[in-house]
Amino acid sequence: xxxxxxxxxxxxxxxxxxxxxxxxxxxxxxxxxxxxxxxxxxxxxxxxxxxxxxxxxxxxxxxxxxxxxxxxxxxxxxxxxxxxxxxxxxxxxxxxxxxxxxxxxxxxxxxxx
Amino acid sequence: xxxxxxxxxxxxxxxxxxxxxxxxxxxxxxxxxxxxxxxxxxxxxxxxxxxxxxxxxxxxxxxxxxxxxxxxxxxxxxxxxxxxxxxxxxxxxxxxxxxxxxxxxxxxxxxxx
Numbered sequence: 001x002x003x004x005x006x007x008x009x010x011x012x013x014x015x016x017x018x019x020x021x022x023x024x025x026x027x028x029x030x031x032x033x034x035x036x037x038x039x040x041x042x043x044x045x046x047x048x049x050x051x052x053x054x055x056x057x058x059x060x061x062x063x064x065x066x067x068x069x070x071x072x073x074x075x076x077x078x079x080x081x082x083x084x085x086x087x088x089x090x091x092x093x094x095x096x097x098x099x100x101x102x103x104x105x106x107x108x109x110x111x112x113x
Numbered sequence: 114x115x116x117x118x119x120x121x122x123x124x125x126x127x128x129x130x131x132x133x134x135x136x137x138x139x140x141x142x143x144x145x146x147x148x149x150x151x152x153x154x155x156x157x158x159x160x161x162x163x164x165x166x167x168x169x170x171x172x173x174x175x176x177x178x179x180x181x182x183x184x185x186x187x188x189x190x191x192x193x194x195x196x197x198x199x200x201x202x203x204x205x206x207x208x209x210x211x212x213x214x215x216x217x218x219x220x221x222x223x224x225x226x
Contacts, residue, residue: 031212032212034214034215043204043217043219043220044156044204044206044217046214046216049214089155093211093212100146100158100161101146101158101161101206101215103148103158104155105154105155
């Protein structure tokens with residue numbers, strides 16, 4: 001099972017502010033990095049799947065970058081809105097079997113009006 | 114497609130009883146994952162299948178837990194005998210390939226009394 005670290009564990013942000021958080025993972029045998037958004041009482045939903053070093057993906061006000069050589073990814077939220085409140089999970093995927101889609105414990109984001 | 118379907122949505126059982134959770138993945142998906150949500154470990158990967166074959170079951174907590182995927186459209190997670198500490202929300206997810214997003218079911222909330 002892969003060791004995945006996400007920081008910070010929780011984050012309070014004022015509405016309108018921008019924020020970012022980190023996912024760290026083993027850089028060896030890297031295949032893909034997934035980001036998911038998990039609202040309370042719902043199921044996780046995919047935001048991005050990233051595979052290439054230096055890749056940057058964007059969906060509305062949310063974007064993510066990937067560094068596979070050093071084993072980290074950043075998720076950015078620009079102009080936070082109350083509906084952004086959720087837990088954000090990352091999951092690295094190593095190729096070749098052995099380790100499945102292993103999630104970090106997530107960053108719990110609360111947007112304060 | 115209706116998405117990943119899990120049943121039952123809620124299960125309350127007495128300690129010592131056998132519990133079977135069911136999952137129907139999205140048609141055509143070749144990966145299926147079983148997760149357990151706990152306060153301590155977050156979203157914990159229990160086991161995953163590729164083309165109906167179990168690839169990694171190292172996350173299965175004990176011999177009381179077993180999972181099968183008899184065909185591409187059905188998987189079960191069985192706990193026998195169940196214990197109060199097994200109480201959690203169990204999620205099933207499926208994906209098409211290793212680098213594609215995983216789609217989650219609604220989860221089964223298990224309570225063992």
